[in-house]
Amino acid sequence: MVRIGERMVLYSLDGAEDGLPALSFSGTPSTRWKRPDALAAIESSGVRLATPDRPGYGGSTRQPGRTVASVAEDAAAVADALGWDRFAVTGGSGGGPHALACAALLPDRVTRCAVIGSNAPPIVDGPEPTEEEELADPRRNRTSWQAVHGDLRPGFEETARSIMAAVEAGGPEIPPQPGADPGPPAREDPSAMARLTATFVTSHDGWLDDHVAFATPWGFELGDIRVPVSLWHGSADERAGKYIDILSAAIPHAERKYYVGGHIPPANAFRELLRWLTLT
Template identity: 65%
Template sequence: MVGERVLKYSVYGDTGGVPVLSQGGSPSTRWKRPDVGRAAEECGVHLVIPDRPEYGGSTRKPGRTVADVVEDVTALADVLGWERFAVSGGSGGGPHALACAALLSDRVTRCAVSGGITPPLVDGPEPDGDEEDPRRNRTSWLAARGEQYIRPSIEEAARSIMSGVEAGGPEFPPDPHFPTPLVPARDDPDAMARLTATFVTSHDGWVDDNLAFANDWGFSLDEVHVPTSIWFGSADDRARKYADLLTAAIPHAEPRPYTGGHIQPANAFRDLLQWLTLS
């Protein structure tokens, strides 16, 4: 519990290993595929993944900012008995990991962000989808105008994803750099449970993440002074542009490109975990 709110989390890997608190993407929940646990075990990492408010059963916190994640992370680290720990965040989890690095610098040892974003540019006319600067995007522009503008877009995206799954699609989009047999997610109960938790029952969390991204984050990127790595895939042009912006804005950030798309392949994920264990 954090005050009157429920905070759900899952534990993976080596419970005697290096403590790492990881923030999932937008949307994403604490339930991860078995390969995540194996990678954490192999890298000697005690990996804890919390659900942000209104994901996976965590209580909603309307009006939350990106920086508000620090309250939950502090409470969870105290329960776990972690005085010092590393943080990571994928995609929409990146800003939340950076918030911890900026505002909990006395406790956070390292910060790794994969496919992360920066504060968006939300003034001016509605972006047309061909903007060179990824900070000008339609999702953030809509979110800056209120929940009633962004929710229909998110619900339509969720319906589209689940329609593809119901038609026999895989749990994750295929990565052309790492071809694997496409297993229909509908044939895997565990995969369907993860997809349902993410795209069916967590719309409020997804909405609130986007509202938080489109408003004041509650900290600035130049406040991040812990060692920070910014990971991005060779096939993810949007993430590469964001990585350039992040490494320019964060004093101790270093770019870490990998071969692949927006979702890290197993080898890149292991490299990220190993980087977090460095002293």
């Protein structure tokens, strides 16, 4: 835990003690707690991975009005607490923009940046997008539009209730990879239930504030990023692929990477991404 003014930022620390320093930013919504398959990939990857909870998640103090760029202050504070002058960054899904913010705003400290299934800055002007417009261009999505023009909280609360009800009925912790069998019932695993509760029961403020941050100016320009960047997405994740088209056109020298799977990468793809962070 680190203190930034009156705020607390909680983080986890995994991997070899002598591994390459790296910060990881979890998706939207999710917290610092990693699943066993991800922990195994981290342990074998050669990185020392710190995962801070963004404000409003997992016990980190809420920061109303935060932007995507606000994460750079928290990242620097966690790195300072760990004695890291230089470090890599990675982020999955909604964590992707936050990793990119660190790459843009901390160029003297960030060595490499890898993002998985990241979103891109949305388009929120005009009337609410139709389903057809959203399918054609994910930047014109109704969630981002409502973050500016409406109230997302009731919908998030209903989604969370639905997810937890499915878990209580015997569902797995995460949806299976395309073509794979569902995992074991999450309700039988206290650690899985703790992760789900932290994400879908007690972190609604972070979930909401993430989407407001995505839908308003991010506070940096993608074109200003100069550190090596890799943009990863799964073969079955068509929406992420469209976002990667946009990001790769905007970020100088960004490298596209594919893996077989959906929005959540399988362990082998996550391990390959972490090893990419260690390249020199």
